[in-house]
Amino acid sequence: MKKFKLLFLLTFIASFSFAQKSTAVDGYYPLLRAVYNGDNAYNTVGFVEKYWRIAGNTGFNESIFHVEKILQQAGFQKETSGEADGPLTYRIETRKMRRPTWEPVSSSLTIVGEDKPLLESVTNRNMIAINSASTPAGGTTAEIVYVGTGAAKEFEGKDIAGKIVFGETSVGGLYRNAIARGAVGVIGYSMPRYTQPEKNIHSIQFQGISYDSTKPVFGIALSFNAKEKLKTALAKGVVKVNVKVVSKIYWSDELTIVANARGTEKPGERFVFSAHVQEPGANDNATGVGTLAEMARVTAALIREKKYSPKRTITFLWGDEIVSTGRYIKDDSIRAKGIKWGLSLDMVGEDVSKTGGTFLIEKMPDPSAIWTRGNDKHTEWGGSVLKESDMFPHYFNDFLLNRCRQQAKGNDWIVNSNPYEGGSDHQPFLNAKIPGVLMWHFTDVFYHTDGDRLNMVSAKEMKNVGVSALAAAFTLCAADEDTNLFLIDELSKNANDRIQDEFALSKAAIAKGAKAGDEQKILNTWNDWYQKAFERMSDINTQGVTDKVAKKIENVKALLDKSVSDLVSLLK
Template identity: 30%
Template sequence: MRRSFLLLASLLLASLPLSAQTYAPPKYLVSDELFKAVAAEYSGSAAKENVKGITQFHRIQASPGFTQAREWVVSRLKELGVTDVEVEIFPSDGKIRYQTYTGPLAWTVRDAELWITKPFRARFCHYTRAPMCLTTLSNGGEWNGEVVHVGRGTSDADYEGKDVKGKIVLASGYAASVHRQAVIGRGALGVLIYPRAEDRPEHPKMVRYNGLWLKWEEKDKAGFGFQLSRNQAERLLGLLEKGQAVQVRAQVDAELHAGQLDVTSAFFRGSEKPEQEIILIAHLDHPQWSANDNASGSAALIEVARTLKKLIDEKKVTLRRTIRLMWVPEHSGTIAWLDKHRDIKERAIAVLNLDMVGEDIYQTNSRLRITRTPDSLPSFLNDLVENVAAQTAAANLTDPAGTKNLFHYEMTPYDPGSDHDMFNDGMVGVPALMLGHWPDWTHHTSEDTPDKVDPTTLKRVGVLSTAATLWLATADDEQALELALRIAANQRGEFFRRVPKARPGPLRFAEPQEPQVESRMGISPGMIEGSPQELWRRASQAERTVRSVEVLLTPGASRQLDFLSMEFGNMARMFETFTGQWQGRRPARKQTIPRRSFLGPLADSYASTWFLEQLGADHAWWEEQSQKIPHWDILVYETLNFTDGKRSLAEIEDAVRAEFGDVPDGAVERILRDLEKVKLVEFAPPKPE
């Protein structure tokens, strides 16, 4: 580290007013030389060829098709000379649980057909031609029966006055829920699932991806499922509405059995800090084709591996830290891996999750969304990736075989739904961003095909991800402190836009011994435009974001962060006082400390029903809240992330309200008390007053 850099930066920041606090660093964190080397090597066309290879396989989690795809990936890596590869196997059978997630049953499928036999004869599904028309985890067998329409088919009310035993149910709800109601609960033979009228009506030939997601104890009772297009469903609905009987024959050549979750890692080892890891992850699963979701991310990672090897072999980069590339079964494989590798919290410093990264944006009507870390885990990673994204956009990269589309991207608040959730979880605590395109009308449908994958998009996202990863793997103290200074300046500018009447002093390195913050900063409650609670949240976030750079620094250099983060910490404490957040609270709420006993997000869905079954009738409240409260799933996620064994119940409530605004009184405590009932959370008794 050059001391002159720190001295110059501190002098400039101390001497300039807020409007001119620019110490003229390079525009981008990644050097021009390194960025150009990555851009010259990474091929979007090669990545698309990998997409074509992966989409050969019906990649259902825990099943032989996934293992075949994993073997193809490993073989491709070896062809490219990437030999430091590890495959870890975890059993999965619809019964074994990894934390709150139940590993899925395995499924071997060879063929399936669905025929309408009355009042006309037509084949509505042939698995070998369109694999997605067979509902995932359909049992094997042959069935003949009459069709009964049950609306959504997911609640008891849908079946009132209808006898479905020995019949075949036509419904618009999710297949797993319909199957449990109709087949497991009422003796129906199977389910035919169609899209609701409002679900992408402009694509009436589209077939959706659904699964039965059976538990081990359900497999012998299981029937079948087929997915219909809207056109097919309307043909049947029209007949049923006229009172005509509809008969079908279903044939499925498949077995349900125990299987395995395959997690593949490829390593590029660091020389100075090999124990520190930067992880790039992509889920390999989903039915054939599922090109953008997520053959694109898995294929992009293979090209990242080739690019890294080439740059390292040519001595264009020398890694200080280790880079790990991971191909996983989404959620279930990742939680199994994290359950085994509890020490990853101490080793991994950042994760980039590539999920749906190859879109031809004009075919799919989408843009690249870079999802930030949640409030519970502020991180330098957001600022770094945003900077590299701007650098990538300015470079206007294209692939010879790709489009010349503009590079549309945006940084977005935290949004769940992929493997970044697992790493951002409070019990794991590794900052993770997701790069993926949204919206995408082809998502989880038969229309997600390789022709909608653009080599140019693959190149842009691949270069962005590789360049950011290499910066992390090679950064020294000087580079890391430059990032910290950028973060502090950016956070400070954003903060004072919220307090326009304040008279901010200079951002500077100084000893943290200034108790009269409001005097030095010139801030009083009357100057605040907006909620003091929101400003408390922002100041706290800023302090923790600056401090997060410490993981990249040597002990001596990390002391500089004390000076940079001091101002934000003092402001946070000041605004905490302004909010009066402790007034009127029961003392017990300030002293009661909830503690989590499980790792990973809470699994609460049709695909993993353990929590629902354990909670029983009380789960109705959760279902009600999910309909009433926007982003209920994120609110639950963050409530648990803030439950770190240090915060009191009152502090958790404050943090959740600061992030989400109005939260119904008692909702946070109810979440935690319900989890206490199923032994996932425990409450330490209040300390005596």
């Protein structure tokens, strides 16, 4: 064990001396904290979250135009002939949609014979399923047919033509089976356990049905409370309900807004931020819209005041989740080659004392997505076990975590991470082999529900996220040799800390009967991941790779390789 003790001592000494260094990275924090206004971000959330937003509808488009006003006031100029029009430019991209957009106006669900509606959209704005058509002026009155879990066999022997199907499953799942059998509408109940529906009895998650212009039908989603009341009524006999839906279905354009703080030396290389506008909630994702809008304002202010000058371009993008980001990457192959980092802001403003979530960095695929253990945990959103071939070795994971932890020093902000799960705007970057990471919160008991409103949002949380995200972009878009060397040292400490943690976990696993060979493989896989991550650090310095940087990378790789080899030999 002498080798292990010596390695630990050397790592500790290196960590101590590393912590004493002051770099350009440190200087960004006081600069950004002084200018970033969390109330600005919060006020934008207040504007956006009042709308029920999907691509092309009124709320989505008004949110885009609101961001445009913020950009204009910050000094961004509308492009006339391209990004090179000036140091701060923006554009709104307009595309014809392949299908009509949709927006809810009002709705109610009433059990015939009762005075008060079981549900009303004024208190449960998620009750109308996306793509639901309007009912006649007086509503649609029909008998309810209960189909349990909504499985195909539950429909056997039941006459549902002209009736409304009710099942304890998603509205979309019911729709496929019920409408083909002549139902005039569907009512579904489906709430994940992490939303705590028996506690939050009035919460409804938004859902959708397929659009079909030949079948103007509706779907209604129930809260736990409404579901129980409807089942109680059905237990007493035949139940009829009246459903009133007023909605708008119309052709529209899809809008994406893109702003650029143009790099002075390498404008073709860029750091891209993305925040999606669609989804009706406050945290999801009006907070992403608001946080990013304030980040753009801060960036413009510091550039105009000559307090910061990006050598690479910083891009800010707002649009339709995954679609807009994916298109931004795919539409211009030359531009795509210059995208060096992508960062998605999704659900970044949670008041964690109310939602139950925590701030998270969702990492690009690393070995924690294969062997999830120790402090690594998947969220309730869920993630599948990946393979070694799925790995994306890169310094970006640790780099962003370090920037957030640096912001968290001295305040009560809690920063955690989770293994890769996918499902947001970081995914298109990774699909294109571009480093892409997600900033978000989970678990959120109000996720996708009509309880996700402005009172669940924290201006302080958005400021912590915004400052951290900009510190990351500012660092990488103006990095010199010294910054590059500092970040290599920083990643070296992260790598050593990870290897020490994995070694301890493997020792404990072997003591409980795990095979030494399996545990050795885990350490060797982490070593391989970090070896390749170090190699990617040659792209940080805006002036290119220097001899010092190249030698530093080789030195830390060799040291890590030796320490892992020593520790692997101790796993027996």
